[in-house]
Amino acid sequence: MFKEIPVDVSIAHAGERIRKNDLHVELGGPDVEEKFELVKVRQGDQVKDSAITVIGPDVADMEPGKSYPLGILIEVAGPELEPDFEGVIERRIHEYANYIEGLMHLNQRYDTWIRLSKKAYGKGFTTLRFVGEVLEQLLRNEFPIIGQMQITFYTDAAKISSAYAEAMNSYEARDARARGLTDDEVDVFYGCALCQSFAPGHVCVITPQRYANCGAISWFDGRAAARIDPKGLIFPIEKGSCLDPEKGEYTGINESAGKRSLGEVSRVYLYSAFTYPHTSCGCFEGIAFYIPEVEGFGIVTRGYKEATVNGLPFSAMADSTGGGRQIDGFHGLSLEYMRSQKFLAADGGYARVAWMPAGLKEQMKPFIPPEIFGKIATEREVKNVGELRQFLVERSHPVIQRWEAEEENPEEEHVEEPGHAEMPVFSAGELPLSYGGLKITLKNARIYADRAIIQWSKPKKPGAGE
Numbered sequence: 001m002f003k004e005i006p007v008d009v010s011i012a013h014a015g016e017r018i019r020k021n022d023l024h025v026e027l028g029g030p031d032v033e034e035k036f037e038l039v040k041v042r043q044g045d046q047v048k049d050s051a052i053t054v055i056g057p058d059v060a061d062m063e064p065g066k067s068y069p070l071g072i073l074i075e076v077a078g079p080e081l082e083p084d085f086e087g088v089i090e091r092r093i094h095e096y097a098n099y100i101e102g103l104m105h106l107n108q109r110y111d112t113w114i115r116l117s118k119k120a121y122g123k124g125f126t127t128l129r130f131v132g133e134v135l136e137q138l139l140r141n142e143f144p145i146i147g148q149m150q151i152t153f154y155t156d157a158a159k160i161s162s163a164y165a166e167a168m169n170s171y172e173a174r175d176a177r178a179r180g181l182t183d184d185e186v187d188v189f190y191g192c193a194l195c196q197s198f199a200p201g202h203v204c205v206i207t208p209q210r211y212a213n214c215g216a217i218s219w220f221d222g223r224a225a226a227r228i229d230p231k232g233l234i235f236p237i238e239k240g241s242c243l244d245p246e247k248g249e250y251t252g253i254n255e256s257a258g259k260r261s262l263g264e265v266s267r268v269y270l271y272s273a274f275t276y277p278h279t280s281c282g283c284f285e286g287i288a289f290y291i292p293e294v295e296g297f298g299i300v301t302r303g304y305k306e307a308t309v310n311g312l313p314f315s316a317m318a319d320s321t322g323g324g325r326q327i328d329g330f331h332g333l334s335l336e337y338m339r340s341q342k343f344l345a346a347d348g349g350y351a352r353v354a355w356m357p358a359g360l361k362e363q364m365k366p367f368i369p370p371e372i373f374g375k376i377a378t379e380r381e382v383k384n385v386g387e388l389r390q391f392l393v394e395r396s397h398p399v400i401q402r403w404e405a406e407e408e409n410p411e412e413e414h415v416e417e418p419g420h421a422e423m424p425v426f427s428a429g430e431l432p433l434s435y436g437g438l439k440i441t442l443k444n445a446r447i448y449a450d451r452a453i454i455q456w457s458k459p460k461k462p463g464a465g466e
Contacts, residue, residue: 001137006124007101009134014095018104024121025062027070027155029106029113030303034160036167037072037112039090044077047148052132056156059116060126070114071154071163074135078147087174087221088228089143091214094283095194096138097131107283108216109171110164111302128153143228175336178218181208183248183270183342189237190222191256195281196233201264201324202279203257205237209342210248210270213284215334247272247346265326272346273297273331280332282322286360288344288353289317290329293385294392296354296399297344301335306379309355309388339367350376351398355388372398 002009028035062068072093090108097105102120106113116125132151140146154160183189185208192204192212204212208219217225217234225234240252248270257265257279267276273288286301291310300308300317307313321330331344343349350372356364358378365373375395382388392400 002134005100005130005133007103007120009099009101011099013101014098016098016101016104018102018115018117022117022119024064024116024118025059026067026116027114028111029067029115030305031067032069034157034164035070035112036110036164037074037090037093037108038163038167038170039074039076039086039093040166040170041081041083041086042075042077044148047075047077048150049148050136051150052129052136052153053151054128054153054155055159056154058127058129058155059121062155064118068155069157069160070112071152071160071167072112073152073154073163073167074139074149075152076146076149078145080145081147082224084220084224085143085228086170087217088225088234089139089146091194091216091221092139092142093135094214096135099138100131100134103131107285107302108214110168111215111285128155142232145228174218174220175211175339178208178211178220178336179339181219183207183209186219187239188223189239189250189253190217190219190226191235191237191260192217192222193233193235193260195283196260196324199279199281199322199324201261202281203260203265204281205253205257205268205270205278207270209340210278211334211336211340213278213280213332213334213337215285215336218336244269248342249276261324264324269346271342271344273344274328274347277326277328277331279324279326280322281324282318284318284321284332285334286332286338287314287317287321288331288333289321291354291385291388292329294354294389294399295402296392296397297347297352299333299338299353299356299360301357301360304357304360309377309379309382310385335363338364348399354392354397354399355382 057068074089074093076089094105094108097103097114102117102123102125104115132153136149136151140149154163190206192206195202195204206212206217206219206222211218222234225232226236237256238252239250240255241250243249243251249267253268253270254266257268265279268278269276270278273290286299288297288299289308289310291298298308298310300314302314304314308317317330320327321332337343344352350368353372353376355377358380361368361373361376361378368376375392375397377388377391382391
């Protein structure tokens with residue numbers, strides 16, 4: 001099917017990771033401001049069928065090791081295509097790009113990130129047109145209703161801006177439409193198993209008020225996908241009975257999760273980060289992380305590069321959040337979920353949020369209650385949990401009502417030793433221990449130490465002396 005492409009194209013390569021020392025070039029990602037992938041339904045006369053164009057430097061012209069802008073615009077036409085199908089087709093870019101040996105695709109929409117390996121480049125993968133050929137053939141195969149298709153790659157920083165603006169406007173229009181619907185108004189939710197190659201136990205549940213964690217699939221997108229491909233990886237979930245309206249537990253979701261995760265997940269709370277939190281793969285846009293010292297949450301997005309208020313960066317907490325596991329206090333989320341009235345509803349919503357990056361806070365200002373907005377700390381006001389606690393007291397954040405007076409003194413300021421920054425060396429939502437025949441489980445564990453010494457320990461051979 002892809003005889004002209006110098007590397008293998010197969011589902012066997014989905015989930016491949018390309019580390020920095022194996023990198024030839026990367027496109028998009030955290031070091032690039034403008035990046036996107038967008039599908040638009042056009043009229044037939046607006047689409048030049050099978051045209052694949054690169055606007056800007058192609059792979060062969062790129063400097064090894066550098067990062068470049070990336071825009072992927074796929075324009076499709078056909079009498080049966082509807083604008084509702086755009087997000088559905090768009091999400092397949094992530095899946096099909098990862099079929100390419102030596103190419104890693106992460107995230108989606110305005111957060112897309114591609115890495116090409118040195119090995120793939122050495123085999124002759126020198127143009128983005130190869131990516132276009134794979135996307136075109138696999139999208140046509142899955143969506144026969146596509147009549148004409150043209151694909152444009154933008155890698156020129158000076159020429160990507162107008163297409164980037166169109167992409168951002170398209171995303172906002174889709175999201176705003178979904179905001180007008182509530183979970184109580186529909187009888188069916190949708191599930192997505194597109195990321196099970198990365199996280200076999202994960203199944204995303206998509207409702208009107210809880211977007212997919214990747215931020216790319218709304219309830220309307222789920223409905224459209226199920227119509228196009230009734231046997232596909234996006235499927236309807238009957239709500240069944242509501243077991244807990246506050247936490248968002250439904251019999252239909254539990255049954256679907258148990259089946260799709262092969263028994264790994266049996267219960268799901270849509271609106272809580274505790275006990276049975278919704279699972280995450282690795283494509284979540286952000287993390288809500290519990291800060292036990294203040295009984296509140298921090299929120300961090302993938303693009304935030306610094307350590308958060310608990311001393312851990314996004315990448316470290318992503319390990320506890322992803323993989324399809326249910327870890328108390330680590331909750332993958334989309335930015336659109338943060339705009340929902342159901343956002344962490346069972347845990348207190350924004351009245352429980354104590355910290356977030358300043359840029360994210362400003363972005364979410366229209367959706368944060370005005371009486372809470374000024375009480376949420378950012379990296380500009382606090383640098384550690386001790387400073388955060390003092391900030392919350394000074395601003396009378398509602399989270400302090402959760403503190404138990406006999407155990408916590410909200411007026412006492414945490415003081416660190418001069419020259420000594422208290423940093424966690426280990427953090428986990430759940431840490432099992434064994435001691436003296438007892439099994440001990442630490443919840444929301446965070447371990448601090450002056451030094452951490454890591455040594456490789458080899459087991460002794462049978463019969464070896466002391």
